[in-house]
Amino acid sequence: VQLVESGGGLVQPGGSLRLSCAAxxxxxxxxxxxxxxxxxGKERELVAVITAIGGNTNYADSVKGRFTIxxxxxxxxxxxxxxxxxxxxxxxxxxxARWLMEYWGQGTQVTVSS
Numbered sequence: 001v002q003l004v005e006s007g008g009g010l011v012q013p014g015g016s017l018r019l020s021c022a023a024x025x026x027x028x029x030x031x032x033x034x035x036x037x038x039x040x041g042k043e044r045e046l047v048a049v050i051t052a053i054g055g056n057t058n059y060a061d062s063v064k065g066r067f068t069i070x071x072x073x074x075x076x077x078x079x080x081x082x083x084x085x086x087x088x089x090x091x092x093x094x095x096x097a098r099w100l101m102e103y104w105g106q107g108t109q110v111t112v113s114s
Contacts, residue, residue, distance in 0.1 A: 001025035008108030021095030037091035
């Protein structure tokens with residue numbers, strides 16, 4: 001089982017990034033996929049989730065209207081489009097898969113700074 005995140009980096013406030021999480025080794029299409037983030041000294045928090053059935057989405061209040069989660073079952077990949085980024089969005093972003101089992105990626109760093 002692997003969840004491999006990519007797309008993180010350094011971006012100026014107001015900029016955009018698109019994170020990707022490539023999954024393998026489990027039936028991706030039946031798993032609920034989520035993005036979490038963890039900033040230094042803070043607890044890991046849920047950012048966005050997309051359900052396996054119906055593709056329903058939900059977001060943390062702090063990112064609503066700015067972030068969009070989506071997935072491509074054919075590519076076994078989940079995405080997080082992040083727009084209007086703020087310094088407080090800086091964190092390590094983790095991909096999560098949950099159904100009968102739960103899996104985590106290794107994380108990708110996002111830094112929003114001028």
